[in-house]
Amino acid sequence: MSTLAHVFEAAGLHTVVLGSNRMVAEKMLPPRTLYCEFPLGRPLGIPNDHHFQRSVLTAALTLIETATEPTIVDYPTVIQAETEALSCSMPPRFDPDLHPAVDEANGLRKAYDRGLARRGHTSVGRVIDADGVAAALLALDRIANGTDWLEAGLPNTDPISTVHDLRAYYEEAALELVDGPTPGGRAAEEWFYEKTEAGAVTMTARRAMRSAQAPRAFWYYMAPGHRR
Amino acid sequence: MTTGDQQMRDFAGNLAMPTFDSTAFNGRRAVKDATVSIVTTAAIHRPDDAAFAHDETSYRTLDRSDRAFTLGHWSPNFDKSGFLADLNVVYPIDRLEELAADGVIGAVAPRHLSFAGNQPDDVATIRVDSGPAAAAQLKSDGVDVVILTPV
Numbered sequence: 001m002s003t004l005a006h007v008f009e010a011a012g013l014h015t016v017v018l019g020s021n022r023m024v025a026e027k028m029l030p031p032r033t034l035y036c037e038f039p040l041g042r043p044l045g046i047p048n049d050h051h052f053q054r055s056v057l058t059a060a061l062t063l064i065e066t067a068t069e070p071t072i073v074d075y076p077t078v079i080q081a082e083t084e085a086l087s088c089s090m091p092p093r094f095d096p097d098l099h100p101a102v103d104e105a106n107g108l109r110k111a112y113d114r115g116l117a118r119r120g121h122t123s124v125g126r127v128i129d130a131d132g133v134a135a136a137l138l139a140l141d142r143i144a145n146g147t148d149w150l151e152a153g154l155p156n157t158d159p160i161s162t163v164h165d166l167r168a169y170y171e172e173a174a175l176e177l178v179d180g181p182t183p184g185g186r187a188a189e190e191w192f193y194e195k196t197e198a199g200a201v202t203m204t205a206r207r208a209m210r211s212a213q214a215p216r217a218f219w220y221y222m223a224p225g226h227r228r
Numbered sequence: 229m230t231t232g233d234q235q236m237r238d239f240a241g242n243l244a245m246p247t248f249d250s251t252a253f254n255g256r257r258a259v260k261d262a263t264v265s266i267v268t269t270a271a272i273h274r275p276d277d278a279a280f281a282h283d284e285t286s287y288r289t290l291d292r293s294d295r296a297f298t299l300g301h302w303s304p305n306f307d308k309s310g311f312l313a314d315l316n317v318v319y320p321i322d323r324l325e326e327l328a329a330d331g332v333i334g335a336v337a338p339r340h341l342s343f344a345g346n347q348p349d350d351v352a353t354i355r356v357d358s359g360p361a362a363a364a365q366l367k368s369d370g371v372d373v374v375i376l377t378p379v
Binding site: 004008009010013014016018019020027029031039040041042043046058060061064065066068086119120121160164167171174175182183186187188221226 | 231237240242246248251252253257262269296313314320322327351354355364374375
C-alpha cells in the first residue's frame with residue numbers, strides 16, 4: 001500500500017494512507033500517513049459506526065490540505081482487537097453417528113444460508129461451496145489422525161484454501177447468530193479456532209502436517225501466525 | 229500477552245521491504261473541489277470477477293455503484309468479520325458519498341481500485357507496471373486525491 005502511494009504521488013496524485021502498521025510507515029515513508037491503530041482488517045475502525053468512520057476519513061483528508069512534507073500522524077483513538085471469542089448460540093449435538101465437526105457444521109447451515117440470502121454473496125467458494133464443508137472437515141480429520149495430507153481427500157492440494165472456505169462458512173454463520181453489535185476484531189477468529197469442533201480439527205491437522213514435515217507454506221497459513 | 233495484531237505488526241514491520249530514495253510529495257491541496265478515489269489493498273472483488281491469485285500483482289476496478297464484494301485477500305492474519313458486517317469498515321464508499329453530498333469533497337470518482345496487499349517483497353511489478361497503470365487509469369477518470377486503505 002505504501003508503495004502504491006509513492007507511485008501514485010509520483011504520477012501527480014495526492015495520496016493519503018490509512019496506515020495499520022506504524023513501523024512499516026516509518027520505514028517506507030509514503031507521502032501522508034494517518035496511522036490508525038485499529039484491529040487489523042478494520043482500517044476504518046468500527047463496523048456500522050458512520051460517525052467514527054467519517055471522522056477517520058476527515059482526519060485523512062485534513063492531511064491532504066495541511067501537510068507540507070512527508071508526514072505520519074496518529075489518529076487519536078486506539079482500538080484493540082478482542083481477546084475473547086464471540087458468543088453465539090451453537091447447534092446441539094444432533095446425529096451421534098456423525099463426526100462432531102460435521103454435525104456442528106450441518107447445524108450451522110441454516111444460519112449460513114440466512115447470511116447468504118441477506119448479503120447475496122459469500123466468501124465461501126475458493127475450493128468448496130457449502131455443500132462441500134462436511135467432506136472437507138473429514139479430510140482434515142484424516143490428516144489429524146495421521147493420513148498423509150496429499151492422500152487425505154482434500155478438494156485440492158492446498159489446505160489453506162480449504163480452511164479459508166471452512167472459516168468463511170463458520171464466520172458468516174456466526175454473525176447471523178450473534179445478538180447486538182458486531183463483535184470486536186478477531187472475536188470471530190477466536191471463536192472458530194478455540195470454540196468450534198471445526199477449529200479443533202483444523203489445528204490438529206495443522207500440527208500433524210507440521211510434525212510430518214509437510215512444506216511450511218501448506219500448513220502455516222491454515223491459521224493466523226500467532227496460533228500454535 | 230502478545231496479541232495476534234501486535235505479533236503481526238511486529239512480523240510485518242521486520243520483513244524486508246522496498247526502500248525509496250525520496251518521497252514524491254505534491255504539497256497541499258484543497259479537497260472541496262477534489263475528485264476522490266479509494267484504492268484498497270484488501271483484494272475485494274465482485275463475486276463474478278476473477279478471484280485474486282495468492283501472489284497476484286494486478287488489480288480490479290470497482291465501479292462507484294458496486295456494493296457486493298468478496299474479500300479475496302489470502303492472509304488468515306486479520307479480522308474478516310468486520311467486513312462481513314459492514315463493507316465501509318474496509319472500503320468506505322458510502323462515507324465518501326456522504327462527504328461529497330455535504331460538499332466536503334468535490335466528487336466521488338467513478339471508479340475505485342482493489343489490489344492484494346500480500347505482495348512479493350520487492351513489489352517490483354507494482355512499482356513499474358500495475359501501479360503506474362493504475363495511476364494512469366485514476367488520472368483518466370479525473371481523480372485528484374486517493375485514499376488508500378489496507379486490511
